[in-house]
Amino acid sequence: MNQGKYTLENACKEFEADLVLYYYGDDSEADHLRVERHCGECERCRRFLEDLQNLLPRMAVPQELPETFWDRYYNEMVEKLALQRERRSWWQNLFTPIRIWALPAFGTAVVAALALFLVFGRAEHKAVPPQIPQEILTDSNSLEFFNSMDLLESLGTLEKNDGPRTEMVRHT
Amino acid sequence: MNQTSLQDLRDEELVALCQSGQGQVFEVLVRRYMEKAFRIALDFTHDAEEAKDLSQDAFLRAFSRIKQFDGRSTFYTWFYRLVVNLCLDYTRRKGRVVWERLEGESDGGIEPARLTDASSSPDQEAMAGETKRRVDLTLEAMPKKQKTAFLLRNHQGLSISDIAKVMKTTEGTVRVYLHRAVAALRQSLVEFV
Numbered sequence: 021m022n023q024g025k026y027t028l029e030n031a032c033k034e035f036e037a038d039l040v041l042y043y044y045g046d047d048s049e050a051d052h053l054r055v056e057r058h059c060g061e062c063e064r065c066r067r068f069l070e071d072l073q074n075l076l077p078r079m080a081v082p083q084e085l086p087e088t089f090w091d092r093y094y095n096e097m098v099e100k101l102a103l104q105r106e107r108r109s110w111w112q113n114l115f116t117p118i119r120i121w122a123l124p125a126f127g128t129a130v131v132a133a134l135a136l137f138l139v140f141g142r143a144e145h146k147a148v149p150p151q152i153p154q155e156i157l158t159d160s161n162s163l164e165f166f167n168s169m170d171l172l173e174s175l176g177t178l179e180k181n182d183g184p185r186t187e188m189v190r191h192t
Numbered sequence: 193m194n195q196t197s198l199q200d201l202r203d204e205e206l207v208a209l210c211q212s213g214q215g216q217v218f219e220v221l222v223r224r225y226m227e228k229a230f231r232i233a234l235d236f237t238h239d240a241e242e243a244k245d246l247s248q249d250a251f252l253r254a255f256s257r258i259k260q261f262d263g264r265s266t267f268y269t270w271f272y273r274l275v276v277n278l279c280l281d282y283t284r285r286k287g288r289v290v291w292e293r294l295e296g297e298s299d300g301g302i303e304p305a306r307l308t309d310a311s312s313s314p315d316q317e318a319m320a321g322e323t324k325r326r327v328d329l330t331l332e333a334m335p336k337k338q339k340t341a342f343l344l345r346n347h348q349g350l351s352i353s354d355i356a357k358v359m360k361t362t363e364g365t366v367r368v369y370l371h372r373a374v375a376a377l378r379q380s381l382v383e384f385v
Contacts, residue, residue, distance in 0.1 A: 036371065036375065037367070037368075037371040040370060040371045040374045040375075041367060041370070041371070044345055044346075044352075044370070046345075046351070046352045046367065046370075072374070075377075075381075076346055076374075079327060079346060079347070080346050080347040083234075090226065090227065093226055093230065093244060093248075094219075094222060094223060094226060096244075096248065097219075097222045097226065097248055097251055098219055098222070100248060100251075100252060101215070101216075101218060101219065101222070101251070101252070101255060104252055104255060104256065105215045105216075108256075
């Protein structure tokens with residue numbers, strides 16, 4: 021192949037794939053021998069192989085990089101790794117002791133919250149004043165009657181709670 | 193253990209030390225594979241800075257996942273897979289890499305790859321430049337798996353079986369990818385002359 025002219029000749033269709041693998045040395049021993057035998061007889065395939073041998077290594081020419089580039093690369097990498105190790109150990113330190121007591125603490129908190137809800141939630145429910153039905157609110161007479169009933173009920177409750185003392189007053 | 197004796201250890205021994213908590217040992221693996229990792233990334237990105245970032249990310253990812261490495265493959269095929277996956281993600285994100293970047297100013301002090309000898313004439317240089325442009329365009333237009341197989345075989349020198357492990361496919365499939373890639377390159381150059 022001429023310098024600067026990197027064309028690939030056409031090979032026999034049935035040998036093309038084998039020639040590529042032959043070039044890379046990735047074929048079986050039997051295929052290797054078969055390709056060699058064929059190239060001995062076929063000018064086109066021989067040229068195809070020569071072109072592969074010329075072109076493909078040129079495409080992969082490693083670019084020589086200065087030593088300073090690799091030194092900088094390595095030093096940067098070492099710094100990044102140190103940072104990652106530091107970050108990781110920080111997280112580990114933070115989480116390791118927490119993990120030991122986190123579960124029982126979380127369980128206790130949930131039980132306490134449930135207990136508080138049951139106690140105060142019910143008390144609040146009891147403290148809610150009775151709702152006055154809408155039909156009573158619209159009629160002023162009914163509302164007055166309702167309020168007086170409410171008052172009487174409250175007096176009755178007071179008397180009941182204050183029973184012994186009231187008895188004593190009555191007695192005297 | 194000092195740095196010199198660490199360098200004599202095999203990859204698997206170094207990985208075992210990392211897994212046992214000696215994270216600094218990983219630096220030996222960095223020294224061992226930084227050039228290869230960088231060059232794969234450069235093949236995909238055509239940009240020295242991007243290649244450096246991608247390959248360094250691959251090392252950091254490998255380090256953070258080192259405990260997950262179970263030794264079913266070699267360290268370097270496991271690591272290559274990380275690099276290649278990052279490169280493929282990069283190409284998905286960026287779309288096609290513009291070939292002109294190779295022809296223009298060099299990035300980060302790196303000269304673009306050349307297909308000519310230093311002694312080539314101007315005509316030969318022009319021809320080689322055009323050839324290179326076509327090769328790059330063909331590579332960029334190639335399906336990702338074909339391109340990956342070709343770059344790993346032709347540029348990185350990995351064996352077919354290692355490429356199959358890196359790409360998580362069969363050796364037969366890699367052979368097909370490789371042949372199709374070379375056939376596509378051949379086609380682009382045949383049309384040129």
